[in-house]
Amino acid sequence: MSDNSLNGGLVSSAYNQALEVIASVEPRVAAATRQELADQRASLKLIASENYASPAVLLTMGTWFSDKYAEGTVGHRFYAGCQNVDTVESLAAEHARELFGAEYAYVQPHSGIDANLTAYWAILAHRVEGPWLTDAGVKNMNDLSEADWEKLRAALGNQRLLGMSLDAGGHLTHGFRPNISGKMFHQNQYGTDPATGLVDYDALRAKAKEFKPLILVAGYSAYPRRVNFAKMREIADEVGATLMVDMAHFAGLVAGKVFTGDEDPVPHAHVVTSTSHKSLRGPRGGFILATEEYAPSVDRGCPMVLGGPLSHVMAAKAVAFAEARTPEFQTYAQNIADNAQTLAEGLMKRGTKLVTDGTDNHIVLLDVSSFGLTGRQAESALLDAGVVTNRNSVPADPNGAWYTSGIRVGTPALTSRGFGADEFDAVADLIVEVLQNTQAGTTSAGAPSKASYVLGDGVADKVRARSAELLDKHPLYPGLDLA
Template identity: 85%
Template sequence: MADLSSLTSSAYSQALEVIASVEPRIAEATRKELADQRGSLKLIASENYASPAVLLTMGTWFSDKYAEGTVGHRFYAGCQNVDTVESLAAEHARELFGAEYAYVQPHSGIDANLVAFWSILAHRVEGPWLEKVGSKNVNELTDADWESLRKELGNQRLLGMSLDAGGHLTHGFRPNISGKMFHQQQYGTDPTTGLLDYDALAAKAREFKPLILVAGYSAYPRRVNFAKMREIADEVGATLLVDMAHFAGLVAGKVFTGDEDPVPHAHVVTTTTHKSLRGPRGGMVLATEEYAPSVDRGCPMVLGGPLSHVMAAKAVAFAEARQPAFQTYAQEVADNAKSLAEGFLSRGGSLVTGGTDNHLVLLDVSGFGLTGRQAESALLDAGVVTNRNSVPADPNGAWYTSGIRLGTPALTTRGFGHDEFDLVADLIVQVLQNTEPGTTKAGTPSKASYRLADGIADRVKDASAEMLDKHPLYPGLELS
């Protein structure tokens, strides 16, 4: 039998030939994407590299099947194999995270959060309201009943982490649907340290009395004490919802345990299945048995038909994450983030919170005289892929920003370690020190245009290539 790398090469080469027979430009773009990812330093904290097994699982005829409903209770016939797939994915998820219940249908992290929000509303608001009006079936409500219920559902309170403090758009940011669904307020971080202030958060919760307290983050470089978050939620009668999309891999890999593991403390936990978890792009909801019946109604409450081929890939990814090697990987992700942070600090860089103890680093680039957008663009010219990100009380707002967010999951998958991440920090500082802000056509300072000194991009690319060549992406995968 051929070795796995040979089988993988054959599978992808033949797949691209089939694609090219219909639309060769898509096949070419696919080849180019692999080449680009192989040749760049990918430091976007929300990206990773899924295994060939996960990627190949998505390209099957499960894509052709409609399967609205739940296991054993579908609105379409012929879903017995989808039932197997969904059951296996949920089983692996429960075992991996120690959860009472897992719902693997959400198509993305935002979908998972929408399922969670509406499940909590159904459990905490709709259920008691129906009992109050005589336990009517929702299909039997009068127009006046519906008007009353809509007012109840649309007048609930949500308290989440602010965007510039490291929260996510779906945690109550007003332009997002979450900020329109709820009467929302946001909590921030200590203005001096950048760290969560649990006492201040508790005081805000007591004053606001939210139905839902959202914990979790997309750009907060520290761990969270979820036991304290649950205490705050319980004190004010809130449901604790934790969005662990960014750090799910560190939970699965047992880097975050005890009070730092959200699953034993939260009523509902949402996550993506890619990022640090290294699976396919998708979402998931974990919940206690109390909330399981409401979450199980995600389709058709919020979702359309589940993507059965992606659920299959989730099952494969969760099976991989249950192996001992994944715990080693997760610890390396956290260790490498510390190495990256130390590399910046030793070269005079300014980090939000002064460091990291998770998988990401938030670098304030204002000390280099740049906006986040200028820094992001200059780094991309040098083959370093990052994303601009707000810092607390950011004077440049959410579009131009004053920071760049960097994560270690992807390059750790490639095998990068302490020495490489220290060099990565050095290369990034070289780029930023040799970038100047541009001006507008009117001659005023620009927040977008920039000038990178001659020769810097090539020098950084050459240094990066040496590291990348030592740690090839998908080693052994050769496309004919």
């Protein structure tokens, strides 16, 4: 948290009064809200996609902007009375452009998946629909004959997308077949080098030349290394593809200038999508950055893909982007990366196998098969001990995407609490303590189970006690007292 995240007793007063109002209508919601803060304060939050937003960001979401419909774009709404929404959306877009050095920013997407869907359809509109309509001599789709409309639909629905495979660290929305992205595109996937777990750019180039995608997707949700986006752009240009980068996970490292040059996607990609939470530490939501060439198509996000924008969340994005433009945020971002390396080194020196043998971003991916466990068993045992992680596939995972063989951990949240090198080395010790003392269980028929597990007696209590010592030194939202 930034030093100015709390202002005397103002924040405590604000939240206590808000909870009183909520409790007067539905006390169980107020109670769950209080309990959520207590649980987060008492847990080692290591989920790489989670963080702690500042009180300013959180409070911005709880306003009457929630009551306003504002379909359309700034100055061009389908509803009257949107002048104040125009103000906050313009501010959010301005801060995003300045923060990332982008030509254009679109802050309406409700989530990362919405941002990706909007980007996909914007690219299709720019690369397929626009030229198709021009060739057909039609200015408006409403003027198409039914036969021409069927031809356009076929053209839009038969384009190729090449993205990172799920087990290599890609995301569901990068062409995973059960996801809509895998259904709307003729998709193919690239993986990583089996020996190193790293992206093989030569192999990727060869696959791109063979497959010839319209869209090349870069970015990841569980790849513990940096990506050379200059090389990605070279490959995209060689095959005539649009380069789209999903930086949802590492946007905070881009904003904080940890990723620069070839590792900064914004100067190299045609379109960049992201979430505003995760390492960026803002509200839950999405946004898109693009070159001016793609801006008009992205601006059609509503009504092309999106419904009414969440004006209260756009306002919170503006606040979060403003926070990220400070020198303090750059220090925070560097600490995220430094702490991830410390955590990785701490795990490896205690005998833990890591995918790619380390990290140079915010993600550490453990292969827990060396402990005789599935990811699901490890995730559950760690949660029993107050260590919050998520199971995740590893390359060529024999246990599939549900049970998995991996555990993904990340450093953004605990770094927000002020954890440094000593604390993250201690966290590595706690993780190994749990995994070494967990055994795979059996089914009711006595067969090996991928889900059940047995955690050694007293281990959970021991780890929780040691965690409490670390957490007490770095309180969450210090000074926020709920009555």
